[in-house]
Amino acid sequence: MTPQLIQPKNDSIDSELDQLTYSAYLLTLDPDLALSVVMAAVDTAIEDHDSYRDLLQRTIEMSLAQLRLDSAEAADRESFPFEALLYRESSLAESKRARSLKELSHGNPILLLNSGARIAFVLNHVLGFGVSRAAAMAQMTEKEFHAQLRNAYVQLASLQLGIDVVASNMLDQIGLA
Secondary structure (H helix, E strand, O other), X not given: OOOOOOOOOOOOHHHHHHHHXXXXXXXXXXXXXXXXXXXXHHHHHHHOHHHHOOHHHHHHHHHHHHHHHOHHHHHHHHHOOOHHHHOOOOOOOOOHHHHHHHHHHOOOHHHHOOHXXXXXXXXXXXXXXXXXXXXXXXXXXXXXXXXHHHHHHHHHHHHHHOHHHHHHHHHHHHHHO
16 A cells, blocks of 8 residues: 655645544554654654655554553553543543544444454555565564454454354354364
8 A cells, every 4th residue: 555645735634644543543542642653753754755655654663663662551452452442531532633533433343353453454454555564564474464364354253243153153163173
């Protein structure tokens, strides 16, 4: 996926910032961190005009780097990914971008995926990166990345079908083996 150029006089800058923030949020599940990462990426782009082309890439790299730096909190987010849906009242509640983020994420099953599966799914299916590039961005082998994608599919299917149907199907398959 080739990110769109952001021109300083472009009327859709707010829309692009919203998209970048939403992408960072899907990766981090932290609205404050998502806004911070996007603003840092934009600051870098302002300092270096060549990075306008790489704004999405920079946002993703910074989001993933923050997750790696704070692995204890990332593990906590894996344990309770639904908590992002519960924190409707935050310090960002009055900001237009935060309200937009809340509207976009309301009822989004991607937020319920564990961290590795969510990152793989977002990079590949939401942001449109190929497997090899997305795996490199996530610092995984392609095999690990495929495993995370399969994990995401299983989690999403269980949400759609209901856990009882999936568990019953798995038990039937185990019984046949």
